[in-house]
Amino acid sequence: MDLSVYEPASLPDLLPLYYRRLFPFYQYYRWLNYGGVVKNYFPNREFSFTLKDDIYVRYQSFSNMSELEKEMQKMNPYKIDIGAVYSHKPSLHNSVKSGTFQAQEKELVFDIDMTDYDDVRRCCSSADICNKCWTLMTIAIRILDRALYEDFGFQHRLWVYSGRRGVHCWVCDESARKLSQAERSAVAEYLTVVKGGEETIKKVQLSDPIHPLIRKSLKIIERYFEEYALLGQDILENKQCWDKVLSLVPEAVRENLLRDFQKARSSVDRWERLKKSLGPLELKKGANSAKEIMLQYCYPRLDINVSKGVNHLLKSPFSVHPKTGRISVPIDVRKLESFDPFAVPTISMMCSELDNVSTIEEDQADANEGEPDVKRRTRDYKRTSLAPYVKTFEQFLDKLDQSRKGEMLLKSDLKKEF
Amino acid sequence: MVFSRTRQLRTTKRLTGDRKGDHYPFSLQFYQLPPTENISLTEFETFAIERLKLLKSVENFGVSYLKGSLEYNAKLESELRKLKFVCLAPNDEIDDKVYDIRRKDHISHFILRLAYCQSEDLRRWFIQQEMDLFKFRFNLLPKEKVQEFLRFNDLEYVAISGEEKDLLQHDLMNSTFGLSTAKLEDCEFYKVPFQAALDLVRPRKVFLSKGFAFIPHKDIVTLILNDFRTRLSKALALSARSLPVVQSDERLQPLLSHLRPYNMTSNVGRTRIPMYRQSFELSSKSFPLCMRQLHKSLREHHHLRHGGRMQYGLFLKGIGLTLEQALQFWKLEFTKGKVDSEKFDKTYSYSIRHNYGKEGKRTDYTPYSCMKIILSNPPSQGDYHGCPFRHSDPELLKQKLQSFKVSSTGINQILDLVKGMHFQLACQKYFELTHNVDDCGFSLNHPNQYFAESQKLLTGGRDVKKEQAPMESSQANPPSQVTSSLSSSTNVTSTQSEEMEDLEQILSEY
């Protein structure tokens, strides 16, 4: 039997090992403690655990790293969610005067889920993903990451694979963590371009002039469109799928295009014809149709409710996905094109990697007995395929540290001047 | 930083004596300094009551009409005139009449501050109405007066330099409607943190760079309103602290509490009467299209996402579904689908009980009005909530109406109204067509009102008045008639919607 193939039933056996030897507690605490600048920032943070049989426990909180570590090793959660920093310790939320227990800060978060693209991908549906449609996530990250940085000025954006079919973004700048609910929803709405539910066919309507956000996003989509949509998804392959696209162009050109499309040979060819037929359009309406189609098929689709609430919970990085066994790992945006969701280690894979090395080492290891725990864990994850992802995470943390130091310097400098 | 504002206190200005002084040079005020003169109790009372009437009208119009639309403006203007909060000042001369009106504006605002500073809910309501009122008046201010007004109130926004403007030329033009290169030169832009201009950020009507928004001069009202809100909410928080002093004043105390007609905690649902005796399917004939759509999708998928659960669940509550019935109803549907009974109890029953005020903050939630459905939380992927007249593709809407056997002339009339963005009128037309009446005789602004009116027709008009109780804000009468007696206890829209958001947060976690 191949131990490295993940079986959901084996999760209870694997979790203790994962939390004892692999979970990067040190880095995790370093992140959420934010340099210890604000007292109680970590102790007042809500965690929630999903345990065996879908038992869901909210309002967990921990005074420090070792308490977090001990508790996680005791409870062995199937899934970990992170919530807000509250006015009081969340574990005491029942004992504080009602009304005074309030969510105060949280990272600004985004959740993009492949199921929301079901009407525009042909390869898979609902929870399934493949390398073809994964491009949608690549595009989403490119577009949002640019906007969060260039438009909103956020420096610290942690992108994380959700473990199954989507990605999350944690914006960790101090100013982002302090945003109010109204401000969060304004940011999310600004970034939302594809609108409408199951009763809407045309989900993107551009107005003139086209806002810089859209222009810049279109530039990004253009880089992927032919390869992804025309060749990969083949969105104009046959009548059934081109009818869907044609329902998005102005009626005036629809019939001509229908005839044209039958003559043409490939999606690429048909797309060219579509663009040409929209070019000289007399009616100003519809001049943007090609752009609107590109956006409807490729622009990131956000779950706005996740971003809005200060107290909304989101699955934590390095949590395991109980269905796939994959770890929620940070994504290195500089190497985004080479990120492969199917290469992300599963818990069973790592545990067997651990086994392999430890049997070899055990023979010669006696000398190292009595080594402190932390050190051993550092080494442990380094011997598995989790290592590069922890490295990405560390680089993110280093940057956070740097700007914190920079700010402190600035502040003390200013003080001196006065 | 490029953005700065100077603040000096105008200690020299006092509002006593000299009636002809230049205290009120403008038709609107920023209310920075409280009045210091003595006023009689009778005057105190009339001022307060009249301003409260005004603010309630502001709220009502905002629910019934699109803010800033022609109808909205006309209604508000006539209301201001009726309650004597405005009068035309010919050639800028401030005569006694104008002075009295502006003084009343000033004093009455401060009286209501006292009455409305006491709780978070009251403050929120007051701020919202005052902001809408301010915005309306600001838009009436002649262009050449704007700068003067800003200077008078120490509101100065520093524009970006010509160089910076040149550098950003393209982006600025692409984010500002109707701005040509030529006009760009004369147009000033103000650079502020994006948090100060959320109303422009949300619909992408402003250029953003590195966390700053570049506000064109024509949108300066957004910045001013933001300032207005910030200052007012700070001031209210301060007044709340000094309240014990005011409250101990025996003369003021009864007056002030009288001015708080809104009973903020108890509301709808308490007087709920039992569900219609007829079967559920029968009364669903009286459902407006939005609810029909939700009902259908629930029956088909045995599931609704949280936006749908809220909109439909509260509607059902409004027509009389009790908590027990609601739990039963939802459970029956959901367990036909992917959810087993245990999961239902664990995941969904909490939020239903929450809707009925049995969990969390124990607030009884009110059904959504059309305005709320049309304007907030639009449906996205996988959602069936919203207003079909607003959120469906015209083509799909047409098909749907055809399937309901609406005549083609009727369909065209409806689609024309939709095209003109008159969604509620379209819905009203649909009501008329499906109930075979020429004129429905009411102005629609609430799905529960639709239901009640339909039942009235179908069952011959018995017992409908009570049905209207559970509405977001009692909008059953045409707004012009709402002269709100102070003791009536209606609900407050803005408060309700704020609390709603809290509930939505809880729901969306599932």
Ligand code: SF4
């Ligand atoms: S107008 Fe109101 S009642 Fe009619 S469908 Fe829309 S939201 Fe529902």
Ligand SMILES: [Zn+2]
């Ligand atoms: Zn796929």
